[in-house]
Amino acid sequence: MNFLLFATIFISVFIIITLYISKRLVKKLHFKQRYKNYFNAFLILNLLGVFGYMVFRYYPIIPNSVYFLLSIPIGVIFLLFSTTVIYDIFSFIIEKGIPNEKRRTFLKKSLDFSSVALAGSINAKAMYNAKHIEQENVTVKIKNLPQSYNLVQISDVHIGGLIDQDFIASLVQRINALNAEVVVITGDLIDTDIRFAQKAVDELKNIQSTYGTYFVTGNHEYFHKVDVLIEYLKSIGIYVLENETVYIGQDDKGFNLAGVHDLFGYRMEQYEPNIEAALQESNPNAPTILLAHQPKFIKEVPNSVDLVLSGHTHGGQLIPFNLLVRLAQPYIKGLHQHNEHTQIYVNKGTGFWGPPMRLGASSEITHFTLVPA
Known part of the structure; x- marks a missing residue:
């Protein structure tokens, strides 16, 4: 319906x-x-x-x-x-x-x-x-981060149709070339039933990183049996952050990596985001990076979060659609200082939704260098 x-x-x-x-x-x-x-x-x-x-x-x-x-x-x-x-x-x-x-x-x-x-x-x-995915190299200074980390973000891949197995295989090669310590996927990974996307999704098993690959849901996952997708991603070794936190690094030299379900969960009344639950097990002495698909979730983020990584907007994808996106989201693309305590980065999307077209907003793989402030 x-x-x-x-x-x-x-x-x-x-x-x-x-x-x-x-x-x-x-x-x-x-x-x-x-x-x-x-x-x-x-x-x-x-x-x-x-x-x-x-x-x-x-x-x-x-x-x-x-x-x-x-x-x-x-x-x-x-x-x-x-x-x-x-x-x-x-x-x-x-x-x-x-x-x-x-x-x-x-x-x-x-x-x-x-x-x-x-x-x-x-x-x-x-x-x-x-047809061309650009690599955005971004350095982010984070308070109380004991040492530098190399993190890669992809978002809004929208597997299905033209985003197929060959596309993902090529994407994985580019990710692996960056020698990331952590790889994160901030939602809208697939845009079809998993049975049509399985071969492409399986390519993600080949991502290489020191501490693994982490995923949070986007709004499009809710259209295609979100529970089935979550379980399948877990089965191929991708860590799905379901309103929870993991510690990245060894001893006291790392950071908290938290993730929440998408805001669309409120409408669907399942897999709803819960920031309190997500941060409950975080290390209070370490900085925190939060994965949240939609930038406007930052309204619910406490000051204890140092950096939010989002997607969803596609950077507008086609000018002047970015003007409409701005009506719904506080940030469209790039790095922003939200307040004294929290920064946010919005990935423009690694794939595309609808037509294979982009104007004024390139597809991107984001390569972060996280450094102590």
Whole structure:
């Protein structure tokens, strides 16, 4: 029922956006009607692709080549919508601000051609960006940390469809090249039933680190039998932090690594986050790093936590979607000093959700050097 409601709203929104593009961009272009018809047919094909994507998103039983064609339209329509908004603004300025008819017509035609060229360019650039995962090297100073540590974070991988076994195998190779002492996965690891993702998830067994790989749930895990996924991850040697703390390091030279379930657990009324339980067994003399999928969980974090590692936002993934994300989350990407006691780092996501496209927010592997303040 939840999926049907989400799918209905999702597709309805894209129908409205498509109509807006057709009325406010295509109809106003100084192109021959034949080309406008082609453009509208292209929009209809994209809309059908969105529908197909929603059908196969959570049941990736089709070839990746077909899945790619079905996923691209989401990004194409969204970026065309953004282009149309900009086009509308400049078109209004030209219409109202240029009294000379010949000059107005010239500028309007220039705007038409440049807008179509811009739309094509940014879509191509967004697809190119999604293929390349950047390594972000971040140094974080932490009070009372006895010695330096090397930690790697990945987040929002969204295994399923285009994020397949080959993608994860390549990702694991890059992680292992960093010789991490600790590897953390801050939620939204899979985006399908584990039976479709098992081969890709199994590649995570090959991650090498001194103290192991740690995972906390993200909101997408709750859509796909979160209990089954948790147990499976445990069975392949990944430590799932379920509102609990482990001590990383030897003797008194380490730090607390805590983890909480995602805020979505409140809505689902299962696997709810509990910061008090998570910190109950922590060493009071050691600094604490907390894994929490959504940045806004920081509102529940006490001052005893030195650093929060989050994801969820994808850095916005596609401009200007980051502006909407900012309405829901206090931080979008990067390192921030939340208050006098606590810092937070938001990973932009290692994979992608929906279209294999990124614009203004690259995929990332975060390589932390934790040093004594």
